[in-house]
Amino acid sequence: MKDKIIEKLNNLFKEDIVEVSEFRGELTIVVKKEKIVDVCKFLKEDQELAFDYLVDICGVDYFREKDRFAVVYNLWSLKNKFRLRLKVFVDESDLVVPSVTSVWSAANWHERETFDMFGIKFSGHPDLRRIYMPEDFEYYPLRKDFPLQGIPGSIPLPGQEKIKTQRG
Amino acid sequence: MEEKIDKIVESLGRRNIEAEIRQDPLGTEMILNVGPQHPATHGVLRLVLKLDGEYIVDAVPELGYLHRGKEKIAENMTFLEFLPHTDRMDYLAPLSNNTAYMLAVEKLFGIEAPKRAQYIRVILNELSRISSHLVWLGTFAMDVGALTVFMWCFREREKILSIFDIVTGVRFTTSYARIGGVAQDITDEGIHAIKEFIDNFPKELEQCEKLLNKNRIFIERTDGIGMITKEQAIDIGLSGPNLRASGVPRDLRKDEPYLVYNELDFDIPVYEEGDCLARYYVRLDEMKESVKIVRQCIEKLPSGPVKADEPKATLPKKEKVYTKMEELIHDFILTNFGGTPPVGEVYHAVENPKGELGFYIVSDGTGYPWRLKVRSPSFTNIQELKVRGKGNRRDDMVGRRGSIDTVMGEADK
Numbered sequence: 010m011k012d013k014i015i016e017k018l019n020n021l022f023k024e025d026i027v028e029v030s031e032f033r034g035e036l037t038i039v040v041k042k043e044k045i046v047d048v049c050k051f052l053k054e055d056q057e058l059a060f061d062y063l064v065d066i067c068g069v070d071y072f073r074e075k076d077r078f079a080v081v082y083n084l085w086s087l088k089n090k091f092r093l094r095l096k097v098f099v100d101e102s103d104l105v106v107p108s109v110t111s112v113w114s115a116a117n118w119h120e121r122e123t124f125d126m127f128g129i130k131f132s133g134h135p136d137l138r139r140i141y142m143p144e145d146f147e148y149y150p151l152r153k154d155f156p157l158q159g160i161p162g163s164i165p166l167p168g169q170e171k172i173k174t175q176r177g
Numbered sequence: 178m179e180e181k182i183d184k185i186v187e188s189l190g191r192r193n194i195e196a197e198i199r200q201d202p203l204g205t206e207m208i209l210n211v212g213p214q215h216p217a218t219h220g221v222l223r224l225v226l227k228l229d230g231e232y233i234v235d236a237v238p239e240l241g242y243l244h245r246g247k248e249k250i251a252e253n254m255t256f257l258e259f260l261p262h263t264d265r266m267d268y269l270a271p272l273s274n275n276t277a278y279m280l281a282v283e284k285l286f287g288i289e290a291p292k293r294a295q296y297i298r299v300i301l302n303e304l305s306r307i308s309s310h311l312v313w314l315g316t317f318a319m320d321v322g323a324l325t326v327f328m329w330c331f332r333e334r335e336k337i338l339s340i341f342d343i344v345t346g347v348r349f350t351t352s353y354a355r356i357g358g359v360a361q362d363i364t365d366e367g368i369h370a371i372k373e374f375i376d377n378f379p380k381e382l383e384q385c386e387k388l389l390n391k392n393r394i395f396i397e398r399t400d401g402i403g404m405i406t407k408e409q410a411i412d413i414g415l416s417g418p419n420l421r422a423s424g425v426p427r428d429l430r431k432d433e434p435y436l437v438y439n440e441l442d443f444d445i446p447v448y449e450e451g452d453c454l455a456r457y458y459v460r461l462d463e464m465k466e467s468v469k470i471v472r473q474c475i476e477k478l479p480s481g482p483v484k485a486d487e488p489k490a491t492l493p494k495k496e497k498v499y500t501k502m503e504e505l506i507h508d509f510i511l512t513n514f515g516g517t518p519p520v521g522e523v524y525h526a527v528e529n530p531k532g533e534l535g536f537y538i539v540s541d542g543t544g545y546p547w548r549l550k551v552r553s554p555s556f557t558n559i560q561e562l563k564v565r566g567k568g569n570r571r572d573d574m575v576g577r578r579g580s581i582d583t584v585m586g587e588a589d590k
Contacts, residue, residue, distance in 0.1 A: 032521040033284055062427075063414050064526070067550040069539055083524060083537070083552070087411065087425065090432045094524065115414030118560050126248075141241035141589060150249055157253050 010091050011036050014058060022048055027098075035094060042097035042106050045082075049095070049112045052084065060084040060093060063109075066119035068127040072153040077101045078127055082109070099129055108134040126151035181208075205229055209571070213242045217320060217575040220585030224562065224578075226571065233569050238562050243589035251549040255515030256282045257356060257492070259549070264350040266553065267587040269312050270305040272341070273529045275354035280435055281525035281536035282356055285518045286490045294358040294483040295436045300371065300474045301344065301353065302436075302527075303467040307378070308337040309530035310460045313582045317457070318389060320579035321398040326385050333381050336374055343367045356516070357491040358484030368475060375468050375475075382464060389457075399453035403569070403577035405561065406451055414557045417532025419581055422459045423451040429528040440477070443470050453580040460582075490516045515544015524552075531555055531582055551590055555583035 015029055018038065025048070028039040040048050052060040065083040076098035084093045099106055108131035109116045120131045121140040128149040131137055138144065148155055148163060209226045212218040221242035227235040247266065251259045263278045264271035276298045283289065290298070315330030338348045344367040345353040345360070353360050389395045405415065410423035420427055428445045430438040446462035448455035485491055492511055493504040520542045526535030532554025539548040558581050569577065 033287070033523050035522075035524060037522070062411055064533065065535065065537070065550070065552040067537060067552075069548045081537070081550075083535075087427060092433075092524070094522075113414065114412045115557060115560065117563075118556065122556075139241075141244040143241075150246060155249075157249060 010089055014038075014052075014093065017055065017058065018048070018051075021051060035092065037094040037096055039096045039098065042080075042099060045095070045097050046107045046109055046112065049082070049084075049109050052093070052095075053112055058086060059088040060086045062087050063113035063115045063119075064092075066109075066116055066123060068123040068129055068151070070127060070151065070153045075100065078104070078129055080106055080123060080129060104128060105130045105132050107132055108137075110134055125149070128152070206234060211574075213239075218578060219316060219583070220588075222559065222578075222583075222585055222588075224574075226574065228571055231570050231572070233571060233574065236562055236574075238559055240556075240559070240585075240589055243585045245590065247590045248549055248551060251546055253545065255511075255544045256518075256546065257511070257515070259546075260354065261350065261352045264352055265586060266551065266590065267309075267529065267531060267534070267555070267584045268350070269584055270309040270530045271349065271351050272301045272305040272345075272353060273309075273527065274534065275352060276302055276436075277525070277527040277529060277534045278536055279354040279356060280527060281523060281538055284523045284525045285521070285538050285540055286356065286487070286516060287519070288357050288485050288487045288490055290358045290485055291482050292437070292479045293362075293481045294485075296474050296478050297359050297363050297483065298354065299436050299438065299441070300363075300471050300478075301341075303470045303474075304337050304340060304371070304374075306467050306530045307464050308334045310464050311337075313460060313530075313579075314385065314457075317576075317579040317582075318395070321576050322394055323388060323392065326388055329381070329385055329388075333378065340367065340370045340374060343370050355484060355491060357487050358482070362483045368478075371471065372475060375471050378468055379465065382461070386461065396454065398573070398576055399457060399580070401452050401454075402573045403453045403580055404451050407449075410451065413560050415532070415561060416554050416557065417528065417530070417582075418459045418463060419456060419532065419558055419561070421445065421447045422455040424449040429526055429533060433526070435525070435527055437474075441470055441473050443473075453576055456580045456582075490518075511544075517542065517544065526552065529554060531584065531587065532558060534587075551587075553587040553590060555585070555588035556590075559583050559588055 018026055022044060025041040025044040026038060027041060030037050052058055062085040064085050067081050069079040069081060071077055071079065078099040080097050080099060082095040097106060106129055108120055118140060120134055121137060123129055124131060124137055125139040125141055126149060143164065148160060206227055206229050209228050211226060212223040213221040218224060223239040225237040226233050247262055250262060260275060263274040267274050311330040311334045315327040318326035341351055342348045344363055345351040405423050407424045410420050410425060424447060426445055426447045431445055443466045446459050448459055488507045493507055497504040498508045518540045520540060522539045524535055524537040526533045534554055535552035537550040538546050541547040561581060562578065
């Protein structure tokens, strides 16, 4: 199965596959971010591979100069009972990744979560807004430069505004 | 009215909803705000429904009222220290979460729990599956109007919690798993209690079934309601019983056997209908299968240690820490700095009562996870309300919401 995936992807997207690695029996393929939608569409629609089930999308902050962020796609093929991990690296200067909501509807909330936590924008997403944090929150909590205890004053506590007005 | 719309638009913070709301000059459509504090949303989920008479035009689920930043917390503690936090995610099946998390960590470290520990994990996993499904059955029956079942289910669940008390020492937030095994061995008293429970449970479940299976109100409120077809279920990434009720035979216990599930004989109940009634039957059958699994495990339970002997990854035994130098050093290092996993990334998923619970761990070689992502089944399953909310009746919403079985502690992380 692994060889077949790599072979098929190499035939079609030879230029766009950056790296193929394996750890603990899990296959990870790093793809250029411009091509992620095409690769996903191919993996889903190919009769033999049939990665029709999107398990998860999440972001990773590697906290380094180049390619600071990564978006990780976790796919599952119902037909072959096989797991595949796709990965795209995102540089801090250009935090936009094409959205895969057109391929799987499931991507909708996962991409919103990634946006909420890392500030990575997904172009072509139908409803990209924060999912956990308040809409007016300015920071991205899962970035490594966001402190664990939070930033004091970034979320007004309930009743805080009221006290201000009472004092005049 | 104008003020109210302004308020709703403001609270949603979505730019394009304004035009959508204002497009109704006759005022036949109204906005109904359900939750976050509402008994039918089972937790702090907020649903904003746009209604046309009795029919739902649009549904917007809002999450985040229970967001505690578990993933951020995980990055700042050792692998073992994060264990109690997994209890508090899906708080209806803490033992399953413990096991799921530990399996991911063990995969990263490249170690395996001894056979006895694996059997104990399976027994407790299946018991927590039963207990989680019982809570679901009770609350779902209550959602559609049957109150007695609720009482009976909680009575049975109480018995399972007592078993957890005997086996793990805690009724609810168990934190029972350890890297490479479980915290302590199961006692004869525990095994006796489990045997007694699984002998009586099928009879008790039958009583609940008798109340519901031919109950006209129950059938009419679930049959053909909340339909999800096979294609839709796959597309929106449903998992667990919800997916199997739509005719997709995906169960990680069979597809990617972990622990000792490949040595056990059990079936995966699959129903083709995809409505609330099918989801009810899937869970009912799953409880019966779980009883079967627990019975087999107790028969097969091997003797031996319950924790792997891996000094670089698991904490040594307490008596050895007090008497041996080597173990004392390991204990000190592991407690303060965590283990030393290899650099890499792993994903391990298990079949939780709610669906696929996966942990994705990126390790940089230190005792702290560089990134830990929880793939929670509830989060993905709630998406169903958004995608399939349209065109249904408002009074079916409660049943549909209930039939999906989500826990907000897990969805919000």
